[in-house]
Amino acid sequence: MIKAIVFDVDDTLYDIKPSFTQAFDEIFNLNISEELMNEIFSNFTQQRQLAVVESNSDSDLKLSKEEIDFHSLHHTFKKFDLLGLTQETASAFTNAFMSASNSIHLFDGLTTVFNTLTTKFKLGIITNGSNDVQLAKIMKLKLHHWFSREQIITSEDAKAKKPDPLIFTLMNRKFNLRGNEMMYVGSSYFEDIVPAKKAGWETVWYNSHQSPIADPQIIPDQTVTTPDELRDLLMDLAAQVD
Structure with a gap:
């Protein structure tokens, strides 16, 4: 029982999707449709979960939150053929995502x-x-x-x-x-x-x-x-x- x-x-x-969308639009400014944004968000989330598991299961691979976000963004940008991802924009996205999460x-x-x-x-x-x-x-x-x-x-x-x-x-x-x-x-x-x-x-x-x-x-x-x-x-x- x-x-x-x-x-x-x-x-x-x-x-968390509204915070993600706000940060994504703010940093990458790609004029994404709502339907595509839903797919981007789902892919990013799934890749993030996989990266967390890999980081936890491999004692030689300990990724920071920023590294996990970059990996997840890189996979997502490649999958959907998007432009504008660099280490700098990925870091800015992570900060914007955290800031947007203040309104939950x-x-x-x-x-x-x-x-x-x-x-x-x-x-x-x-x-x-x-x-x-x-x-x-x-x-x-x-x-x-x-x-x-x-x-x-x-x-x-x-x-x-x-x-x-x-x-x-x-x-x-x-x-x-x-x-x-x-x-x-x-x-x-x-x-x-x-x-x-x-x-x-x-x-x-x-x-x-x-x-x-x-x-x-x-x-x-x-x-x-x-x-x-x-x-x-x-x-x-x-x-x-x-």
Whole structure:
């Protein structure tokens, strides 16, 4: 029986695409159509996730955020035959992307969801990133109304980052629950679903980018593709608890 639901933050509880689009338009000024921008964003996101996994799995290849962004942009610019990418514009994009992320909002309906879930389950957050950056996002999203600092583990706290399953076992200890009593909701197959499943958790994959399942041995328990589907699934879970 699930007793705790734990969430990723970035691209799971809010949409990072507006920040991406704003930064992309500002730096590259390519007059991209909305349809093409959707494809560019999805490709960039998938390449970013793959680069993160490669960086974490190869002890000789540790990439910085800037290097991961450049790799992801390079693949995307090549795929869509775009012009204007240099080390300088890639660095400017990373800075603009971070700056644009200051204006973020929870997906519609999640306030009601969290008000309901908090009466039924223990709630937590596991997120990669520094305390300064991630806790600032949590405050901007007003998540502190439902998640105390004790319910949050950042990769800085854990001295390890997803996809290391260690962070998930740390949350088990924090909540004094077994893995099969925990559920994780995340947007990255490699960083969220794989390590949570390895830790014995149930998983919900918020797969808004329609990414493929890379390992047929590791299947998410539930998959949703829109904020509405995520909201409905979580409310259904709450309704099942007396």
